[in-house]
Amino acid sequence: MIDLKHIIKAYRTGKVEFQALKGIDLKVEKGEYIAIVGPSGSGKSTLMNIIGCLDIPSRGEYLLDQQPVNTFSSNQLADIRNKKIGFVFQAFNLLPYATAYENVEMPLLFAGMKGRKRKNRILEVLSQVGLADKIDNKPTEMSGGEMQRVAIARALANEPEIILADEPTGNLDSKSGTEIVNIFDDLWKAGKTVIMITHDLSLAQKTERIVKLKDGLIDNNGNLA
Ligand SMILES: Nc1ncnc2c1ncn2[C@@H]1O[C@H](COP(=O)(O)OP(=O)(O)OP(=O)(O)O)[C@@H](O)[C@H]1O
Ligand SMILES: [Mg+2]
Numbered sequence: 001m002i003d004l005k006h007i008i009k010a011y012r013t014g015k016v017e018f019q020a021l022k023g024i025d026l027k028v029e030k031g032e033y034i035a036i037v038g039p040s041g042s043g044k045s046t047l048m049n050i051i052g053c054l055d056i057p058s059r060g061e062y063l064l065d066q067q068p069v070n071t072f073s074s075n076q077l078a079d080i081r082n083k084k085i086g087f088v089f090q091a092f093n094l095l096p097y098a099t100a101y102e103n104v105e106m107p108l109l110f111a112g113m114k115g116r117k118r119k120n121r122i123l124e125v126l127s128q129v130g131l132a133d134k135i136d137n138k139p140t141e142m143s144g145g146e147m148q149r150v151a152i153a154r155a156l157a158n159e160p161e162i163i164l165a166d167e168p169t170g171n172l173d174s175k176s177g178t179e180i181v182n183i184f185d186d187l188w189k190a191g192k193t194v195i196m197i198t199h200d201l202s203l204a205q206k207t208e209r210i211v212k213l214k215d216g217l218i219d220n221n222g223n224l225a
Helices: 044-051 074-084 100-110 115-128 144-156 174-189
Strands: 002-013 016-028 033-037 059-064 085-089 162-166 193-197 209-214
Touching (some): 016 044, 033 174, 044 193, 085 144, 100 115, 100 144, 162 174, 174 193
Parallel strands (some): 033 193, 033 209, 162 193
Antiparallel strands (some): 002 016
16 A cells, blocks of 8 residues: 655755655555654654655655655645545644634545535544544643544544554653554554554554664664564
């Protein structure tokens, strides 16, 4: 489903080119559960943003469901993100003045879902993450763990096949963090492909495969650490 072929991501600062990713080969099959680990600056977020079509590689080829993503326009990439990928960030990235309901509504509006169908879907995903009683709360009226559950509900709204999470528990205490990872476990058991960046080895060990990054390269050839 995800096939990265010698992906390089280079940034140019003045005359100096810096490669955040130096040639990543990674295949992920549908339904896999993967953790990406590695030191700060090793390229984890850069890689996740490329997998999630938030960014494009400088060189190399990315095939997503056999489609050459690196040749796509920004509109096509936005469309893929909306339909196929649910992204969860460390800092939640919710709209601060919007309620849980309205935050989850955003991707459904982009997808053109209307009326009662949209309303039902919003209530369904908020219930799925245990927030049926918080639909009218704004982020300032929720705990960190609750905010992250809204972000997960938003990521799930359009039924993406792939869930990507960049340090989803990084701003949470261990109890809320465990609750969040339990939701990812359930999503994986329900057939989703889940890829999570984490610094927490005990969380990484719950996945099927650990990909270790070091200085922009995969350190363990994708084998179990
Ligand atoms: N827009 C940019 N311009 C220049 N360099 C960048 C840019 N974005 C990232 N980098 C560099 O690329 C490298 C990898 O960054 P990345 O954010 O992927 O690291 P990370 O593994 O996610 O680290 P962390 O664990 O701290 O989140 C870093 O050295 C960073 O400074
Ligand atoms: Mg990062």
